[in-house]
Amino acid sequence: xxxxxxxxxxxxKLFNLPEEKVRVIQTETGGGFGGKEEYPSMIAGHAALLxxxxxxxxKIVYDRAEDMVATTKRHPSRTRHRTGVTKDGKxxxxxxxxxxxxxxxxxxxxxxxxxxxxxxxxxYFCPHIRIKSRAVATNTPPHGAFRGFGAPQSIFxxxxxxxxxxxxxxxxxxxxxxxxxxxxxxxTATNQVINENVDLNSLLxxxxxxxxxxxxxxxxxxxxxxxxxxxxxxxxxxxxGAGFTGSGEVYLQSLVGAEATAEGHVRILxxxxxxxxxxxTIFSQIAAEALGVDYDLIEITQPDTSNVPNSGPTVASRTCxxxxxxxxxxxxxxxxxxxxxxxxxxxxxxxxxxxxxxKYIEQFGPLKSFSRYQPPPNVQWDDQxxxxxxxxxxxxxxxxxxxxxxxxxxxxxxxxxxxVQEVGRVxxxxxxxxxxxxxxxxxxxxxxFENVVWQNGRMANNQMTNYIIPTAADIPPIRVYFEENPYxxxxxxxxxxxxxxxxxxxxxxxxxxxNATGVSFNQVPLMPEALLRGLAE
Amino acid sequence: VETEAQKIEVSFRxxxxxxxxxxxxxxxxxxxxxxxxxxxxTKEGCGEGECGACSVLLDGKIVNSxxxxxxxxxxxxxxxxxxxxxxxxxxxxxxxxxxxxGGAQCGICTPGMILAATDLLARIPNPTEDxxxxxxxxxxxxxxxxxxxxxxxxxACQKM
Numbered sequence: 001x002x003x004x005x006x007x008x009x010x011x012x013k014l015f016n017l018p019e020e021k022v023r024v025i026q027t028e029t030g031g032g033f034g035g036k037e038e039y040p041s042m043i044a045g046h047a048a049l050l051x052x053x054x055x056x057x058x059k060i061v062y063d064r065a066e067d068m069v070a071t072t073k074r075h076p077s078r079t080r081h082r083t084g085v086t087k088d089g090k091x092x093x094x095x096x097x098x099x100x101x102x103x104x105x106x107x108x109x110x111x112x113x114x115x116x117x118x119x120x121x122x123x124y125f126c127p128h129i130r131i132k133s134r135a136v137a138t139n140t141p142p143h144g145a146f147r148g149f150g151a152p153q154s155i156f157x158x159x160x161x162x163x164x165x166x167x168x169x170x171x172x173x174x175x176x177x178x179x180x181x182x183x184x185x186x187x188t189a190t191n192q193v194i195n196e197n198v199d200l201n202s203l204l205x206x207x208x209x210x211x212x213x214x215x216x217x218x219x220x221x222x223x224x225x226x227x228x229x230x231x232x233x234x235x236x237x238x239x240x241g242a243g244f245t246g247s248g249e250v251y252l253q254s255l256v257g258a259e260a261t262a263e264g265h266v267r268i269l270x271x272x273x274x275x276x277x278x279x280x281t282i283f284s285q286i287a288a289e290a291l292g293v294d295y296d297l298i299e300i301t302q303p304d305t306s307n308v309p310n311s312g313p314t315v316a317s318r319t320c321x322x323x324x325x326x327x328x329x330x331x332x333x334x335x336x337x338x339x340x341x342x343x344x345x346x347x348x349x350x351x352x353x354x355x356x357x358x359k360y361i362e363q364f365g366p367l368k369s370f371s372r373y374q375p376p377p378n379v380q381w382d383d384q385x386x387x388x389x390x391x392x393x394x395x396x397x398x399x400x401x402x403x404x405x406x407x408x409x410x411x412x413x414x415x416x417x418x419x420v421q422e423v424g425r426v427x428x429x430x431x432x433x434x435x436x437x438x439x440x441x442x443x444x445x446x447x448x449f450e451n452v453v454w455q456n457g458r459m460a461n462n463q464m465t466n467y468i469i470p471t472a473a474d475i476p477p478i479r480v481y482f483e484e485n486p487y488x489x490x491x492x493x494x495x496x497x498x499x500x501x502x503x504x505x506x507x508x509x510x511x512x513x514x515n516a517t518g519v520s521f522n523q524v525p526l527m528p529e530a531l532l533r534g535l536a537e
Numbered sequence: 538v539e540t541e542a543q544k545i546e547v548s549f550r551x552x553x554x555x556x557x558x559x560x561x562x563x564x565x566x567x568x569x570x571x572x573x574x575x576x577x578x579t580k581e582g583c584g585e586g587e588c589g590a591c592s593v594l595l596d597g598k599i600v601n602s603x604x605x606x607x608x609x610x611x612x613x614x615x616x617x618x619x620x621x622x623x624x625x626x627x628x629x630x631x632x633x634x635x636x637x638x639g640g641a642q643c644g645i646c647t648p649g650m651i652l653a654a655t656d657l658l659a660r661i662p663n664p665t666e667d668x669x670x671x672x673x674x675x676x677x678x679x680x681x682x683x684x685x686x687x688x689x690x691x692x693a694c695q696k697m
Contacts, residue, residue, distance in 0.1 A: 031643040031680045064583045276643025276680055430639040434681055438642065441682030464587035464677070472683045473674040 001040040002032040003313035004271050008305040010041035011048055026303040032275045033442070034145030037315050038107055039071045068462035072144025073452060075100040075112055075135070079120070079157030084128075089171050089179045091126035098154055102135040103142035104457075109135035112143075114245045116150025118390045119503070121189045122158045123200055123239040124180040129189040139457040145315065147442060148502035151240055159236040159507030160522055163514065173511065174204060177237055192389045195378075197485060200237055203398040203420050207235065210479060211400040211418040217515070224516065228407050231415070232516025235400040236507040241391025242496025243318040246381040249373055249392070255309035256326035258287070258334045260367040264354025266291065266334065267299045268327055270311040272319045274300070277498060278431040279319055285427055286324045286491045287331045293350045309370065317496030320427065321393065324491040326371045333369035376489040393487050393495045397421035399440070399504035402476075403512040407535060410528035412513055414444055414476045421500060422483040425493030433480040436501045440478045443505025445470045451525045549613045551576065552620025562608035566600075567591045569607045570617060578618035578648045582677065589676030592649035593617050599656040618648035621655065630693040631655050640689035642680030650676045654690045663694055 001007055001024075008024045015022070024044070029036070043060055051058040062070065077100045084093035098120050102109035117133040166176035181200040187193050208214065213233055220231040243249050257269035268287055274280045284298040291297075301308055311323050335353075338344035341364070344356035360367045381388040402416040419436050426432045449468040453460040461467045486493025506524050514520050519534045539561055548557040551574060558573055570576045570593070579602055582590030586601040593602045594616040622628045631654050634640065641647040650673065657664060657672035664672060669687050678686065 029643070030645040033679070063581075064585075276641075278642075430685075434639045434642060434685055437682035437684050438680045439682075442679070463585060464583040465585060469677060469679065471674045471677060472670045472686070475670075475683045478682055478684055 001026050001029070001044075002034075002036045002273055002275065002315055003038070003040070004273065004303045004305050005310045006038060006313060007041050007044045010045060014045050015048070015052070020306070022305070024305045026273045028274050028276075030275070031277070032273075032314065033147045034149065034315065035071055036275070037145040037313065039144065064464060065462050068467065069459050070141060072107065072142060072146075074146035074148075074446075075102065075109065075116075075143040075150065075153065077101070077116070077150075077153035077157075079154055081157060081161040083161065083165050085165060085169055089169055089176050091124055091180045093128040094121055094126050094130070096120045096129070096131040096154075096158075098131060098133040098157075100135045100150065100153065101138050101140070101143060103138055103140045105142040106135075106137075107142045108144050109142075111245060111248075112145065112150040114150070115241070116154040118188075118190060118241065118245060119151040119239070120154035120158060122155060122162075123182050123198075123237055123394075123396060124177070125182045125186040126180070126189075131189060140454060141457075141459075147439065148240070148499045149316065151499065152443070152446065152502045152506060155236070155238045155503045156506045156510075156524065159238065159504070160510055163234075163511050164520070174208070174235070178204065181237070188390065190390050191387045192391075196393060196487070198394075198396050198422070199483075200396060200398065203396060203422060203483060204235075204237060206481060206483070207398040207400045207418050207420040210420065210481060211402065211416065213400060216402060220516065229404050230407060230516040231402070231404045232512040232514070233400065233402055234508050234511025234513070234515050235398060236504040236511065237398045238503045239394040239396045240317065240496070240500040240503055241394050242316070242321045243392055244312075244316050246386075246388070246390055247383055248316075249312075249318075249322060250375060250381075252312040252373065254312040254323060254326060254373040255370055256311045256323060256330045257309050257368060257370045258327070258330040259369075260334060260357040260361065261299075262358050262361050264357040265297050265299055266293075266331060266357075267301050268330075269301050269308045270323055270327065271303045271305070271308050271314075272311055272323045273303050273314045275314065277319070277435065278428065279314065281431060282320050282324060282427055283327050286327050289492055290328045290331050291335060291353065292348075293353055297350070297354075317395070317498045317500065319498075320494050321424075321487075321490045321496045322373065324494065325489065326373060328491040330369050330371040333371060334367060337367060337369060392489060393424070395421060395423045395495050395497060395500045397500055397504055399508045401505070401508040401512045403509055403516055405513055405516050405531065407517075410531040410535070412448055412509075412526060412528075412531060413474070414448075414509060417444075417476050417478045417505075418481070419478060419501060419504075420481045420483065422485050423497045423500065424487035424490050424495035425484050426482050427492055427494050432482065432497060435497050436480045437478045439499070439501025440505050441470050441475050443502050444475065444509070446502070447506040447509045447524045448526060449474075451527055545608060547607055547611045549610050549615055551615045552617060560607050562606060564607045565603050566593070566595075566605040566607050566610055566615075567602040570602060570615075576617050576619050580645050580648060582645060582649075587677070588646070589649045589653060590646050592652045592676065594652060594656060597659075599653055616652070618652060621651065629655065630696045631658065631690065634689035634693040634696070635686070638689040638692060639685040640681065646676060646678040646680075650678065650686060654686075654693070657690070658694050664690070666691070
C-alpha cells in the first residue's frame with residue numbers, strides 16, 4: 001500500500017470503531033505508481049469483514065487477471081485546444097477543454113482532474129488562459145491514480161498541439177516554445193507567480209546538444225525518402241508540480257517524528273512507505289546529512305498506524321520534498337533539544353552526538369521531536385477562486401525522442417531518448433536516475449503498447465499476454481541529465497521527482513513520429529493498426 | 538474434487554538439499570516452492586508465463602515455475618534465488634552488481650531477473666548489449682526501465 005492512513009480511515013468508518021481499535025501495518029511490497037493509492041482500502045475492507053465474521057486472520061490475493069480487471073487505471077482523456085498567437089509567435093490566448101473518464105464511481109477523479117487542469121497550459125506564459133475541465137461518469141470500473149495523475153494526459157495534448165501551432169505560424173517547434181517559456185516573475189493560469197529561477201531555454205539547449213537533435217534531423221530528412229524505415233526527432237517541454245495540489249498539503253497537516261535511542265541512533269517515524277522507490281534510503285540520507293552523522297545511525301520505523309504519526313500518503317511526488325523536509329526539521333528539532341539541554345554543543349563529533357543522546361535519555365527520559373507541515377512563505381491557495389500557488393515547487397524538463405517507424409510492419413520504436421530535468425538538488429543520483437529511467441519506460445508503454453480494451457464496461461485484455469508492457473528489448477538508451485538548482489524549501493534543496501518522467505514521453509514520441517512520417521497522430525497508445533490507417537490516408 | 542488419494546510423492550533437490558513431499562501432480566512448482574517449502578523469494582507476477590518473476594533454474598535451465606506441474610520435477614535439481622548465495626556476506630557477482638547499480642527497485646522481478654542473468658552469463662560469459670537485452674526479454678520489470686539491470690549484468694560479467 002502507499003497510504004497506511006487511508007486504509008486506517010476506511011476501516012474506522014467501515015466498522016465504526018474508535019481510531020485506536022484499528023491498526024494498519026505496511027510491509028514492503030511491489031511498486032505503487034498510484035495503483036496502491038486508494039484501492040487497498042477496498043481490499044483491506046473485504047479482508048477485515050471476512051476476518052470479523054470468521055474470527056480468523058484473512059489474506060486476500062488478487063491474481064494478475066483479477067487485479068487488472070478490478071483495480072483502478074489511468075483516466076482516459078480527451079483534450080481540445082484553441083490558441084491565439086501574435087505575429088511574432090507569442091502566446092496570446094489559450095482555450096482548453098479537458099475531459100476525463102471517471103468510470104462509474106467518483107474516487108480520485110476530482111483531484112486527478114485538478115492536477116491535469118493545472119498542468120494543461122504547460123510551462124509557458126500566456127496572458128489569457130481559459131480551461132474548461134470535467135470528469136464524466138461512464139460504465140467502467142472507476143479510474144484512479146496512475147503516476148502523473150492527470151498531468152500526462154493534459155501535457156500530451158498541449159505538447160502535440162504546440163508543434164501544430166508552430167507549424168501554422170512558420171516557426172520551428174523549439175523556436176516557438178523558446179518565445180513562450182515561463183520565466184521567474186511570470187504567472188501561471190492560476191496566477192501563481194513563479195519564484196523559482198527556472199531556465200527552460202538552457203534545458204532545451206542541453207537536451208538538443210546531447211541528443212544531437214539538429215544533425216540527426218537533417219540526416220533523417222535526407223535519408224528517409226529512400227527508406228521503408230522512417231526516422232524522426234521530437235521533443236516536449238513540461239513541468240510537474242510536487243506535493244498535493246492547491247491547499248491539499250495544508251489539509252493533510254502531515255506530521256513526522258524523530259526519536260533518539262539510548263545508543264545514539266535516530267529513528268524516523270513517518271507513514272511514508274518504502275515500495276522500491278527508496279523512501280528509507282532518502283530519509284536516512286536527509287536525516288544523516290542534517291545531523292552531520294553517519295547514515296548507519298538512522299533507522300526507519302516500519303509504517304504502523306499505531307506507532308507512527310500521519311505524515312500523509314506516499315503519492316504526488318511528495319515523499320522526498322514534503323515529508324523529507326519534515327524529516328529534516330524533526331531531526332534538527334531533536335538536535336536543538338540536545339543543544340538546549342547543554343549536553344551537546346555546536347561542532348560536535350558523531351561520538352559526542354551519540355553520547356549526548358544517551359545522557360539526555362538517562363536524565364530526562366525519551367528524546368523525541370515532531371515536525372508538522374507549514375506551507376512555505378507566500379504559498380497560498382484559494383479553493384473557491386481556484387487561484388494561487390497550486391504547488392510549492394515544480395520540476396522542469398525537456399525530453400527528446402528519436403524514433404523509427406517501419407512502414408512495412410507498422411511498428412514504431414524509440415531508438416534513443418534524452419531526459420534533461422531540473423528537480424532541485426539531486427539527493428541520491430542512482431535512485432533519481434532510476435526514477436527517470438523507469439518513468440520514461442512507463443511513458444513508452446503508455447505511448448506505444450499499453451492499450452486497455454473495453455468490452456461492455458469490462459477490461460477484455462486483462463492478461464499480460466495481451467496487455468503489453470515494455471520489455472528489455474523495447475527500451476532505448478535513456479540518457480538522464482540533471483540541472484541542479486537547489487530549492488530553498490526542500491530537504492537539502494530537493495524537489496519532487498517521481499511523476500515527472502511520465503509526462504513528457506508520449507508527446508515527444510508522437511512529435512517524433514510526425515517528424516518521421518509527415519503524418520500527425522493525436523492519440524495514444526499509438527498501436528500498429530492506427531499507424532497503418534494513418535499512413536494509408 | 539481433489540482428494541488426498543490423488544497426491545503423489547515427489548522428490549527433488551532444491552538449492553542442494555534433498556526434499557520429498559506429497560503433492561497433487563498438477564500443483565504449480567511455484568506454489569509448492571512458496572507454500573510447502575516456504576521459499577517465498579520466488580514471486581508470482583502473472584501466472585501465465587509472460588513476466589518471468591517466478592523464474593527458477595530447473596536442471597540448469599531457466600523456467601517459469603508457474604508453468605511447471607510439480608509432477609514433472611521428480612528427480613530434478615532446482616535452484617531458487619535462495620540458493621544462489623550462501624549467506625548475505627557472500628552474494629554472487631550478479632547479486633552484488635544489482636545492488637551497486639540500482640538494478641532493483643521494488644524487488645518483485647528481481648529474483649527472477651537475477652536468475653535469468655545468472656543463466657545468461659552461464660551460457661554467454663561475455664554478452665553484448667543486445668545479447669543482454671534479448672537474454673532478459675522474458676523477464677518484465679515495471680520500475681527500473683531495465684537500463685540499470687543491463688549495467689549490473691555487464692559489470693557482473695567483467696568481474697566473473
